[in-house]
Amino acid sequence: MHQAPAAGSRSRPPPSTRRRLRPRARRAGPRALLNLITPLRGRILSYGWLDGAPAQLGATELILRGLTLTGCAGTAWLDEVARQRSAALTATAQGLLTPVIDSVLPLADAVKGHQMLEDRVAFGTVRP
Template identity: 35%
Template structure:
């Protein structure tokens, strides 16, 4: 079993894809199909903090449209406390973006 916040997060992965698990993940076990890992030759790895160069590379991939971040919602900065409540309650599917700060 793999610890992952979303059991369906591997389904959209293409052949040879890599899934990086980071951030505040749920402690619950999630079943993963070995056939999906083997058939698509997927790699799963954990990540701590990124270097500045890795952040730059990631932003370049997003800018080029190669990688699409999963954004749950965009909230105004004055609602940051509410955004944290939503995150802590695990009521998101992706990230919350704070705007206007």
């Protein structure tokens, strides 16, 4: 039986599990990924469509699993991003937000860095 996390704690798999599941998730497609999301607590964030059309998931599939779908698009979302931009930049400058950096590569490996981004194998930023 799966226990819910303690109040205030985050339910997130450890980095080793995320690294192991990441390639599987890329190959599986959206429908198969639904089985990897914790029922009644899982959240899906739809943020851009890098490889074409958005994933086709029906509301029934999400409702039956008790999942939440959040999308990031449209004028309301863009207005909110603009409103929050200053606070986010201030928090970053104060060291309160830390970017996720997947790799730091020498400039000579710029082609490799671009390939990592195009192949979507990087988790976070790839920096020279």
